[in-house]
Structure formats: C-alpha cells, structure tokens
Amino acid sequence: MTLRITVLGTGYVGTAHAVTMAGAGFSVLGMDIDAEKIAALTSGRVPLFEPGIEDLVNHHRLRGVLQFTTSYREAARFGDVHFLCVPTPQSPDGSADLKPLLGALEGLAPHLTRPALVVGKSTVPVGTATVLGERLAELAGHPAVELAWNPEFLREGHAVVDSLHPDRLVFGVSSAPAAALLREVYRFLLDQGVPLIVTGLETAELIKMAANAFLATKISFINAVAEMCELVSADVVTVAEALGQDPRIGSAHLHPGLGFGGSCLPKDLRSFTAQARALRLTGAASLLTAVDQINDQARNRLVDLVRAECGGTLRGKRIAALGAAFKPDSDDTRDSPALAVAEQLHREGAHVAVFDPRASAQARRACPQLDHGESLLHVCREADLLVHLTDWPQFRDVDPAAVAEVVRARRIVDARNSLDPQKWRAAGWRFTALGRPASDPTISLSGTLLR
Numbered sequence: 001m002t003l004r005i006t007v008l009g010t011g012y013v014g015t016a017h018a019v020t021m022a023g024a025g026f027s028v029l030g031m032d033i034d035a036e037k038i039a040a041l042t043s044g045r046v047p048l049f050e051p052g053i054e055d056l057v058n059h060h061r062l063r064g065v066l067q068f069t070t071s072y073r074e075a076a077r078f079g080d081v082h083f084l085c086v087p088t089p090q091s092p093d094g095s096a097d098l099k100p101l102l103g104a105l106e107g108l109a110p111h112l113t114r115p116a117l118v119v120g121k122s123t124v125p126v127g128t129a130t131v132l133g134e135r136l137a138e139l140a141g142h143p144a145v146e147l148a149w150n151p152e153f154l155r156e157g158h159a160v161v162d163s164l165h166p167d168r169l170v171f172g173v174s175s176a177p178a179a180a181l182l183r184e185v186y187r188f189l190l191d192q193g194v195p196l197i198v199t200g201l202e203t204a205e206l207i208k209m210a211a212n213a214f215l216a217t218k219i220s221f222i223n224a225v226a227e228m229c230e231l232v233s234a235d236v237v238t239v240a241e242a243l244g245q246d247p248r249i250g251s252a253h254l255h256p257g258l259g260f261g262g263s264c265l266p267k268d269l270r271s272f273t274a275q276a277r278a279l280r281l282t283g284a285a286s287l288l289t290a291v292d293q294i295n296d297q298a299r300n301r302l303v304d305l306v307r308a309e310c311g312g313t314l315r316g317k318r319i320a321a322l323g324a325a326f327k328p329d330s331d332d333t334r335d336s337p338a339l340a341v342a343e344q345l346h347r348e349g350a351h352v353a354v355f356d357p358r359a360s361a362q363a364r365r366a367c368p369q370l371d372h373g374e375s376l377l378h379v380c381r382e383a384d385l386l387v388h389l390t391d392w393p394q395f396r397d398v399d400p401a402a403v404a405e406v407v408r409a410r411r412i413v414d415a416r417n418s419l420d421p422q423k424w425r426a427a428g429w430r431f432t433a434l435g436r437p438a439s440d441p442t443i444s445l446s447g448t449l450l451r
C-alpha cells in the first residue's frame with residue numbers, strides 16, 4: 001500500500017516538502033494551526049512567495065493528492081509518516097524557542113493510534129530529538145510510534161528546486177525500520193543518486209546546525225576581508241572571485257556585501273552559539289559570536305559609507321533604497337539587512353523611499369515610518385543617493401541614464417557588490433561599494449574575471 005504523508009507546518013519548508021512528496025506519488029495532507037493559511041491553501045492560494053510553488057500546490061490539489069487541514073486528529077488518522085516542519089524561532093536569550101515544535105508534537109501524539117514515524121525537519125539544538133522522542137513515547141496512543149530527524153537544507157527562493165534536487169539526504173534514526181521507512185519515502189531521490197547519510201539523531205541535528213553556521217562563517221569571513229580591503233585600497237570582489245576559484249574554498253556563499261539575514265542563518269547561528277556556550281566551548285562560542293558581530297558591522301559600515309557619501313550627515317537627505325527582502329526571489333523581510341539599514345538611515349534624519357519587486361507589502365507593514373514606492377523610478381525621484389540593498393537580478397539591468405533623469409544627484413552605493421561599476425560610472429554616476437575602492441584601476445584591468 002502506498003504510504004500516506006502528513007506535513008505539519010505549511011511555511012516555506014512544509015509547503016515545499018508537501019508538493020515534493022505529492023510529486024513523488026504519495027497522498028499528502030498539509031496541517032497547520034493557522035486557519036487562514038489553511039483556508040488560502042485549500043482554495044489554491046499560497047500565502048508566501050516562492051517561485052513555482054503555487055502552480056505545484058494547485059496541480060497536486062486538483063489531482064486530489066494534496067489536501068490541507070487544521071486538525072491534528074485528522075493528520076494522525078491520515079498519515080503513516082508525519083513530517084514536523086514548524087519553526088524554531090529565536091528566544092530572547094539567543095537560544096532556539098522549541099515551544100512551537102513541542103506544541104505540534106504534543107498536538108499530534110495522542111491521536112496516533114497505529115504505527116507511525118514522526119520525522120523532524122526543523123533546525124534544532126543537538127539533543128532536542130531525544131527529548132521529543134521521549135515525549136512522543138509518553139503521549140502516543142500506540143507503542144510502535146517512533147521519532148527520526150531528517151534536516152532540510154533548502155534555501156528560500158529556491159525551495160522547490162532544492163527539495164527536488166537536494167545535495168544530500170540525512171536520516172537521523174534510532175532503529176533500522178525507521179531508516180528503511182525513510183528510504184521508501186525518498187526512494188525517488190535515492191534512485192537518482194542523491195547521496196544519503198544515515199546516522200544517529202544527534203549527528204543529524206548537528207549536521208544542520210553546523211551547515212548553517214558554516215555558511216554564515218563564509219559570508220562573514222569575506223566581509224571581514226572586505227573591511228580590510230577598504231583600508232588598504234584593495235577590491236574584495238576580485239579577492240572573492242580569486243578565492244572562489246580554489247575548489248577547496250569554493251565561490252558559493254562567498255559573496256561580499258551587506259551580509260546575511262532572514263529567518264534561518266541569524267537565529268540558527270545564535271542558537272548554535274548558545275549551545276556552545278552552555279557546553280562551555282569557549283573557542284567555538286567566540287568564533288560564532290565573531291561571525292555574528294562581523295555581520296552586524298557590515299550594516300554599520302554601510303550606513304557610515306552612505307553618510308560619508310552624503311557629505312557627513314543624513315539629515316534632510318533623500319535616499320532611494322533598492323530592495324527590502326533579505327535576499328532576492330523572496331518576499332521575506334524577517335531580519336532583513338536591507339530594512340535594518342533603511343531604518344537606520346531614517347533614524348539619522350534621511351527621507352528613505354524603499355522599492356522592492358516582491359516584498360513591498362511586508363516592508364510597509366514592518367517599517368511604516370519609511371516611504372514605500374511601487375516602482376524604482378518612483379522612489380528615485382529627487383533622490384540625493386541610491387543605495388542597492390537586495391540583489392534582485394532586475395536591479396542589475398537598470399539603465400543608469402534613465403534613472404539619472406529623475407534624481408537630484410548621481411550617487412549610488414552598491415551594498416551587494418553585484419552592479420556593474422563601469423556601466424554606472426560611464427553614465428556619469430559616482431559609484432561606491434562596500435569593500436571596493438571608489439575608483440579602482442583593477443576594475444578595468446581584471447575585466448575578464450569580473451562578472
């Protein structure tokens with residue numbers, strides 16, 4: 001008999017996992033305690049922006065293999081394998097808040113009256129799965145209910161593609177039957193040759209934490225180098241390009257600029273730091289703390305640069321902020337470096353007008369004190385300076401000559417190091433960027449290497 005799958009939590013991870021499971025041939029029930037979300041999904045509307053996901057939800061919904069509910073009882077009755085995809089937000093002390101995860105487990109467990117595997121996907125401190133497993137054993141209505149951990153590595157903006165083509169699968173299990181069941185669930189990926197790591201619960205949990213902390217470290221490392229570049233007139237984009245050519249280093253997540261944000265890297269880094277501190281691992285804790293501090297510094301360095309470009313004060317200056325989402329291809333503004341900078345510029349007396357191709361509504365809700373425009377030209381009107389904050393591909397295609405027509409001064413600061421300095425300078429703009437000299441001869445000399 002074909003397995004039936006439930007997915008508890010219908011955010012980015014849960015929705016992407018649900019459509020992936022439905023595409024793999026399973027019947028899937030998505031469950032969430034948020035009735036509005038479930039009402040939207042049931043009517044074919046996905047209440048988040050993620051390329052390709054709405055079409056897939058509708059495709060599988062109309063095939064009758066993907067349904068949604070707010071009922072734990074219904075989820076428990078439906079599924080053989082239950083995936084926990086609920087968030088683990090940051091507590092005030094930096095550690096992970098496990099209440100939502102525990103809430104989902106405690107909601108589901110008493111209704112499990114036949115053999116089932118409950119599989120955690122959320123990012124958690126090491127040891128969480130064991131605690132949840134014990135709680136599950138206490139509450140479950142059947143003895144053959146077990147917990148496994150199967151971390152996900154998907155990126156927002158690529159959630160569907162990453163779910164369908166993961167780099168690796170990790171099964172954290174306490175028994176051979178649990179591993180066998182997960183193999184059955186992921187057969188379609190294993191048959192395609194996706195590497196599989198089968199390990200214990202703790203190792204699986206740690207793999208995910210370490211992966212996110214390492215990605216954050218790479219970004220902060222290159223941003224620390226960017227800071228040095230600023231003081232010695234070197235160009236961090238060229239440095240990063242050259243480092244990335246070394247396969248031992250690799251170019252991914254080595255892009256210098258405003259640093260990381262979003263709902264995962266910052267809070268997972270802090271949760272990992274809190275756990276290192278609790279374990280009295282001072283070296284690890286100070287490394288991870290430095291990664292966080294360097295990331296914050298990038299925001300301050302950018303505000304300093306914008307202020308300097310505005311002649312030493314932001315009071316009364318009109319700034320056009322290009323981007324609000326924490327990264328391109330996303331409407332997510334949670335812990336967005338772009339919005340943090342826009343807010344700081346506003347606090348220092350600037351009039352800030354923000355444009356984001358997708359995250360305008362979220363940005364307006366999060367920062368009502370800022371002006372929010374519906375087009376790039378609209379926010380650039382009468383601007384004293386443009387600041388490029390989120391690396392949307394369409395910003396790279398902007399025609400500097402057209403924008404020059406509407407601004408008060410041709411000044412742009414590229415905080416994402418992805419605009420073409422030559423193109424902007426050729427159109428008469430003063431172009432500055434984090435970690436790059438104001439006019440660096442290597443920009444033209446190393447044209448073959450640069451994007």
Ligand code: UDX
Pocket residue numbers: 152153154155156157212215219252253254255256257258259260261262263264265326327328
């Ligand atoms: C991250 C992990 O990549 C993913 O594996 C995990 O499952 C969840 O957390 P996500 O939060 O979607 O995914 O974002 P990611 O693509 O990693 O980017 C995070 C932040 O770092 C963004 O703000 C991005 O702009 C920034 N970034 C990324 C850089 O500043 N430089 C880079 O080279 C890459």
